[in-house]
Amino acid sequence: MSQLEGAMAAMIKVFHNYSGKEGDKYTLSNGELKDLIKNELGNFLGDPKDQAAVEKIMKMLDENKDGHVDFNEYVVLIAAITTACNEFFKDQKKK
Structure with a gap:
């Protein structure tokens, strides 16, 4: 498996490690998203201790408004965070 294929497989696996603990195995609930952010994107x-911040992220991501x-x-x-990190490191490299 190539490095990119491994990254894609890891992204899929992480989603499914958190989805379904509180219901539908194909979606993340608010609590599952909070756990994923805390454990995988800390x-x-x-640390997403601020529940309001997690709810704000959830609302921004939940395009179909199904909760x-x-x-x-x-x-x-993942794409937005990756893009932001890339921009940060590009800016750091210029300095």
Whole structure:
């Protein structure tokens, strides 16, 4: 498996490690999203102790307004964070 294929497989696996603990196995509930952010994205997003911040992220991601984050909506989060990190490191490299 290539490095990129491994990254894609890891992204899929992480989603499914958290989805379904509180209901639908194909979506993330508010609590599941909070756990995923805390455990998997803590270095980039910090510890999501502020429930209001998690709810704000959830509302931004939940495009179809069903109260859950599906895989496609999750991919948007990962892409946005990846883009932001890339921009940060590009700016740091210029300095």
